[in-house]
Amino acid sequence: MSTSIPLKPVELWRPKDISNTEIENFRIKVNKKYNINLENYQQLWQWSVDNIQEFWAEVWDYTKLIYSVPYQQVLEDKPMDQIPAWFLGAKLNFAENLLWCRDKNRVALISTGEKRSPTSITYYELYVLVNKLSRALRKIGVCKGDRVGAYISNCSEAIIAMLATTSIGAIWSSTSTDFGVMGVLDRFCQIRPKILFSVNSIIYNDKEHNHLDKLKIIVEKLKNEGLEKVVIIPFVGKIGEEIHDIPLASSWDEFIISQGEGAEEEKIQFEQLPFDHPVYILFSSGTTGKPKCLVHRSGLLLQHKKEHILHGNMKEDDVFFYYTTTGWMMWNWLVAGLSVGSSIVLYDGSPFKPSPSILWELTEKLGITIFGTSAKYIQSLEDVEYKPKRHHNLNKLRMLLSTGSPLKPESFDFVYKEIKDDLVLGSITGGTDICSLFAGHNVSLPVYRGEIQCICLGMKVEAWNGQGNPVYGQSADLVCTKPFPCMPIYFWNDTPSRDLYRSAYLSTYSGVWYHGDFIFINPNTGGVIMLGRSDGTLNPGGVRFGSAEIYNIIDEYFRKDGIIDSLVVGQKTKMNNNESERVVLFLKMGYKHKYDKELVENIKKKIKEQLSPRHVPTFILPIDDIPYTINGKKVELAVKRIISGEPVIPSGTLANPESLKLYYNIPQLKLKL
Numbered sequence: 001m002s003t004s005i006p007l008k009p010v011e012l013w014r015p016k017d018i019s020n021t022e023i024e025n026f027r028i029k030v031n032k033k034y035n036i037n038l039e040n041y042q043q044l045w046q047w048s049v050d051n052i053q054e055f056w057a058e059v060w061d062y063t064k065l066i067y068s069v070p071y072q073q074v075l076e077d078k079p080m081d082q083i084p085a086w087f088l089g090a091k092l093n094f095a096e097n098l099l100w101c102r103d104k105n106r107v108a109l110i111s112t113g114e115k116r117s118p119t120s121i122t123y124y125e126l127y128v129l130v131n132k133l134s135r136a137l138r139k140i141g142v143c144k145g146d147r148v149g150a151y152i153s154n155c156s157e158a159i160i161a162m163l164a165t166t167s168i169g170a171i172w173s174s175t176s177t178d179f180g181v182m183g184v185l186d187r188f189c190q191i192r193p194k195i196l197f198s199v200n201s202i203i204y205n206d207k208e209h210n211h212l213d214k215l216k217i218i219v220e221k222l223k224n225e226g227l228e229k230v231v232i233i234p235f236v237g238k239i240g241e242e243i244h245d246i247p248l249a250s251s252w253d254e255f256i257i258s259q260g261e262g263a264e265e266e267k268i269q270f271e272q273l274p275f276d277h278p279v280y281i282l283f284s285s286g287t288t289g290k291p292k293c294l295v296h297r298s299g300l301l302l303q304h305k306k307e308h309i310l311h312g313n314m315k316e317d318d319v320f321f322y323y324t325t326t327g328w329m330m331w332n333w334l335v336a337g338l339s340v341g342s343s344i345v346l347y348d349g350s351p352f353k354p355s356p357s358i359l360w361e362l363t364e365k366l367g368i369t370i371f372g373t374s375a376k377y378i379q380s381l382e383d384v385e386y387k388p389k390r391h392h393n394l395n396k397l398r399m400l401l402s403t404g405s406p407l408k409p410e411s412f413d414f415v416y417k418e419i420k421d422d423l424v425l426g427s428i429t430g431g432t433d434i435c436s437l438f439a440g441h442n443v444s445l446p447v448y449r450g451e452i453q454c455i456c457l458g459m460k461v462e463a464w465n466g467q468g469n470p471v472y473g474q475s476a477d478l479v480c481t482k483p484f485p486c487m488p489i490y491f492w493n494d495t496p497s498r499d500l501y502r503s504a505y506l507s508t509y510s511g512v513w514y515h516g517d518f519i520f521i522n523p524n525t526g527g528v529i530m531l532g533r534s535d536g537t538l539n540p541g542g543v544r545f546g547s548a549e550i551y552n553i554i555d556e557y558f559r560k561d562g563i564i565d566s567l568v569v570g571q572k573t574k575m576n577n578n579e580s581e582r583v584v585l586f587l588k589m590g591y592k593h594k595y596d597k598e599l600v601e602n603i604k605k606k607i608k609e610q611l612s613p614r615h616v617p618t619f620i621l622p623i624d625d626i627p628y629t630i631n632g633k634k635v636e637l638a639v640k641r642i643i644s645g646e647p648v649i650p651s652g653t654l655a656n657p658e659s660l661k662l663y664y665n666i667p668q669l670k671l672k673l
C-alpha cells in the first residue's frame with residue numbers, strides 16, 4: 001500500500017547537547033567493550049538487534065537490575081515461535097527492584113485526582129506499607145503463583161498491593177473501576193484470584209459512583225471460583241457498615257492492622273524467582289471468545305528500565321506522571337518509574353474536571369518533568385482551545401509522551417506552540433500484548449512532525465508486505481522478527497503447547513511476532529508512523545477493545561429480542577482534519593422482530609453497565625445481512641473499510657460477497673458528530 005506520507009518531514013525539535021545522556025553513555029560503553037565504532041543511534045539500534053544476547057546482557061548491567069543469583073545464559077536456544085526463556089538461572093524479585101531508592105526520604109508516590117488533594121508517600125513509608133501488606137497476605141495463605149485481582153482506582157493503595165503481591169511471587173492483575181460486571185467477570189473468572197482489592201466508591205466527571213453494588217455481584221460469583229478475601233479501600237470518604245454486605249470483605253485498615261503488625265522492624269521477605277516467573281496478567285480481547293489473559297514475566301522490568309533509563313533518560317530526580325487507569329498497560333509502565341527511584345504521580349478521575357487546566361496545575365505545582373497522556377487528550381485540549389503555555393509555568397517539564405492512537409502531525413504543532421517549545425515530544429507505541437513499547441521516545445534524537453522518533457533498542461521491528469518482505473517508505477504490517485524479553489510467557493488457560501498464543505501472534509507470518517498494526521518506517525529519519533489496526537480491534541479515543549465483548553453481550557441478553565446476528569466495527573471519521581474512530585454496531589433482526597429506539601437504548605444501557613461507558617457504540621443500526629468467510633468467520637475489516645469510505649473488492653474467501661453492498665452509503669454514517 002503506498003501513502004502520501006512525507007519522507008522529509010519538518011524537524012520540530014533537536015536536543016542541544018546529548019553528551020551526558022544515558023543513551024550516549026551506553027553507546028560509548030558498548031563501543032569500548034566490543035571494540036567497535038557505532039556512531040549514532042541508528043547504528044546502535046542495528047547492533048542491538050544483530051546481537052540480541054549481548055545487547056540484553058548490557059542492559060542488565062547498565063540499568064543495574066537487582067538480583068540474588070546471576071544468569072547463566074541470556075536466551076534459550078529456540079526459535080521465536082517456541083517462545084524461548086530469558087536469563088536462565090537468574091533469581092530476582094520484581095518488587096525488590098521497585099522498592100529500591102538510594103534516598104529513602106525521597107517521595108515515591110503522589111496520589112491525587114478529582115476532588116482529592118495530592119498526598120505523598122516516601123520510599124521509606126512505601127517500604128513499610130508494602131511490608132505490612134505482604135505479611136498480611138502471607139498470613140492468609142497467599143503464595144507464589146496465586147493470583148491477586150484488583151478492581152481499583154489509580155491510587156497509592158493499588159501500588160502498595162501490587163508490590164506486596166509481587167514480593168511474594170504472586171501474580172497481579174488489575175482492572176479499572178469503569179468496567180462493568182461482565183467485563184470484570186469475563187476476565188477474573190478465567191484467572192480465579194484468591195484475593196481481590198477494590199474501592200468503596202469513585203468520582204469521575206464530577207459525579208460520585210458507588211462501586212460496592214457492582215463489586216457485590218462480582219464477589220458473589222468469584223467466591224465460587226476460589227476467592228477467599230476482599231479488601232476494600234476507603235477511596236471516597238470513610239468505610240462504614242455497608243461493606244458488610246459484601247461477602248468476604250474487610251476494610252484496608254482492618255486487614256493491614258490485624259494481619260501486618262510488627263512490619264516496621266523487619267525487612268520484606270522478597271521471594272527470589274526466575275526472570276520468567278509471572279508477575280502480571282493483562283487482558284486483550286479479540287473477535288471471538290473471552291478476553292485473552294496475557295501473562296507477563298518479572299523480567300518485563302528489564303524492558304521498562306531500558307525504556308525509562310536509555311530512551312527517556314529518567315533519573316531519581318524526575319517526577320513522572322502518566323494519565324492512565326489501572327486497566328491500561330500505561331499503569332504498569334508508570335509504576336516501573338519506581339525502579340529508577342523517581343517520584344510517580346497517580347491521578348484518578350476525568351482530566352477535564354473541574355476544568356482543562358487541572359493536569360497543568362498539577363504539572364506546575366508538583367514539578368512534573370515527564371508528562372504522559374494520550375493522543376485523544378491532546379486532541380481534546382485543542383478542541384476546547386486550552387493552551388497550557390499561557391497559564392502555567394512549565395519550566396520543569398522536559399518530556400511529553402503520547403499513546404493510545406496515532407498522534408497526528410497537527411497535534412505535534414499544537415504541543416510545541418501551545419504547551420512548550422522546548423521538550424521531547426515522544427509519541428510511543430506498543431500495547432497490552434507486550435506491556436511495553438515497540439517504538440517511542442529518544443532524548444538523543446530530533447523530533448520530526450508526525451513521526452515516532454525511533455524503533456526501540458533490541459526490538460527488531462520491521463514493516464512487512466503480504467509476501468513477508470521488509471519495506472520502507474510504505475505502509476505494511478508491524479512485525480518483530482527476533483525474540484524480546486517482554487513477549488508474554490503464555491496465556492492463562494492455554495494448551496500446554498501454547499497454541500492460542502501462537503495463533504494470536506506468531507502464525508500470520510510463520511514464526512515472527514505479528515502485531516496487527518499497520519506501520520510506516522521512514523528510511524530517511526528512522527522514524528515510524530502508525531497507521532491504525534490491520535485487524536478488527538476497535539479503538540475509539542485510544543481505548544482499545546475487541547468486538548467479542550460486544551457480541552457476548554448481544555448473545556447473552558438480546559437473543560430473546562430477535563437479534564439473530566450482529567457485527568461491530570470502527571468507522572474512521574475525519575472532521576476539521578481530525579481523525580477519530582467511532583464504533584458502529586449492526587444488528588440482523590429475525591423474522592417478525594422489530595429494530596426500534598427502545599431496543600437501541602436497552603443495548604446501550606446494558607453495554608454501559610456490563611462492559612464500560614467507553615464500550616458504548618455511537619451507532620446501532622439494522623442490516624439485512626452480515627458477511628462471513630467460507631470458514632464461518634465474521635468479516636469485520638472489509639466492512640470497516642467500506643464504512644470508512646474505502647472501496648473494497650470482495651475477496652474469494654467470502655461466503656456471501658453480495659452482503660458487502662449493504663454497507664455502502666448508509667445515510668446515518670455520513671453524519672458528522
Ligand SMILES: CC(=O)CC(=O)SCCNC(=O)CCNC(=O)[C@H](O)C(C)(C)COP(=O)(O)OP(=O)(O)OC[C@H]1O[C@@H](n2cnc3c(N)ncnc32)[C@H](O)[C@@H]1OP(=O)(O)O
Nearest residue numbers: 177178204205328374376377403404429430431541542613
Ligand atoms: C503503548 C500503548 O500502545 C499502550 C496503550 O495504548 S494503553 C491505552 C491508552 N489509552 C488511553 O490513554 C485512552 C485515552 N482516552 C481517554 O482517556 C479518554 O477518552 C479521555 C479522558 C481523553 C476523554 O474523556 P471523555 O470524553 O470524558 O470520555 P470518557 O472519559 O471516556 O468518559 C466516558 C463515560 O465514561 C464514564 N466513566 C469514566 N470512568 C468511569 C468510572 N470509573 N465509573 C463510571 N463511569 C465512568 C464517564 O462518566 C462518561 O460517562 P457519560 O458518557 O455517561 O458521561
